[in-house]
Amino acid sequence: MCAPDHSKNINRVGLFSYLIVEKKISLNINGINVSARPGLTILEAARENGIDIPTLCHIPDLLPIGACRLCVVEVAGSRTLVGSCHTPIAEGMVIQTHSPKVIATRRVLVELMLASHPDACLICDKANICELRRIAADLEVGLPRFRARKHYFPVEDENDRMVRDMSKCVQCRRCVMACKSQSGQPLFSMAYRGFDSKVIYGNDQPLDRDACRDCDACIEICPSGALRKPRKPGEERADKALFIKG
Amino acid sequence: MTSKRVKKPSQERAELVERLKEAQRHHGCVSEEVIAALAESLAIPVHEVYGVASFYSFLTTRPLGRNVILVCKSLPCHLKGAEMIMEAVAKELGIGPGETTADGRFSFELTNCIGLCDHAPAMLINQDPHLDLTPEKIKQILKSYK
C-alpha cells in the first residue's frame, strides 16, 4: 500500500494529526475548557473528552460523509448549526453539543427519517441492532408528526448472500464508503434525485454475486435494516432484543 | 486507503457529464450500452455513471419519441398547479410521465426547475418554453407538434 499523502488531509483527518508537532488547540465544549490535537474534527475532539454526539453516517477513520446531519452542534459565531463530523476544530471555538436548539434539530431529523420509513420494526430482522431505532429512542422521538409518502422499493433478494431492502435505507452512504469489492472499488453509488434517491448497484440491478467479496462490511455498517444477511428458518437473530422505554 | 479517498476528482470524472450530454445528443438516450462504453473508456464504475446519468432530467436511459415534453415538477411550479398540467398532458396523450406514445410522437417526462419559475407552471417541448400554463392550453400546444 502506498504511503498516505499527509500534506492534503492533515487539516481534515484526525487520523494523521499525531504527525504534527504543534501545540494543542484549546476550545470550550459545553462550558468545559478542553484541549485537543490540531486536525481533529469537533466530533473527534468531543468524543475524546467523553462527550457523545449521535451520528448515523460517520465511519471512524474514513473521510466524513456529512449526509445525515445528526451530528450538528452549535458553534458560537456561526450563523447555522455545523456538522461536527466534518468540521475541524479551531482555537477558541465555543461549542454546544446538546443545547435545546441542537436537540430539537436532531429530533426533527430523525422524525423525518422515520416518516418515510416503513413501519416494520416489529418484523425487521435488524430491529434489535438497528442504530436508527436506538437513536430515535435516545432522542425520545415517538410517532412522527409528519405524514410523508413512504419510500417503496421492491426488496432485492436475488443474491443468496445479501438482502437489500432500500425502502429501509436512510441514505447515509456508509455502504458506499465501506465497500471494497473484488475489484477494490465500491460496488454502490447514489442514483436518481430528491425523494427518488436510492443506493444502486450497476444499472440499478440486483447485486452481482461474483463482484461482491462477501465480506459483509456493508451489512455490518448499515445503521438500518436496509442491508442484511438472509436468515434461514429457525436461525437466531443477531444480538439480544433491544427494548425501548416509553 | 484514506489517502486514496481524498484524491481530487480525476480528469475522467470531471469529463463525465459532458460525455453523457454528448451521448444523449448522438444516440437520443444514454442506454445501458452507452453507459457501459462510457464506464469503460473513462475507467469509472458502471454504477457511478448510471448514478450521474439518472440524476439529471435532461438525460434519459431509454429512447424517446419525436417530441419530448418536459413538465417542470419543482416547487414554484408545483405551487402554481403543475400537477394539473401533468394531468392534462396525461389525459391528452393517454400516457403517464416516463412513457412514450405508441406512435412515437411524444415522450412525456418530468424535469427539475428549468429557470422559468417567473412564468410557472412551465414546460419545455423540444427546448421550446411554454409558459403560464393552464390545463386548457395543453391541447392547443400539443397540436402544433407533429
Ligand code: SF4
Ligand atoms: S459484502 Fe463486502 S464486497 Fe459485498 S457489497 Fe458489501 S462491502 Fe461490498
Ligand code: SF4
Ligand atoms: S443501505 Fe444502509 S448503509 Fe447503505 S446508505 Fe442505506 S442505510 Fe446507509
Ligand code: FES
Ligand atoms: S454524522 Fe455528521 S453528518 Fe452524519
Ligand code: FES
Ligand atoms: S420551478 Fe418550474 S421552472 Fe422553476
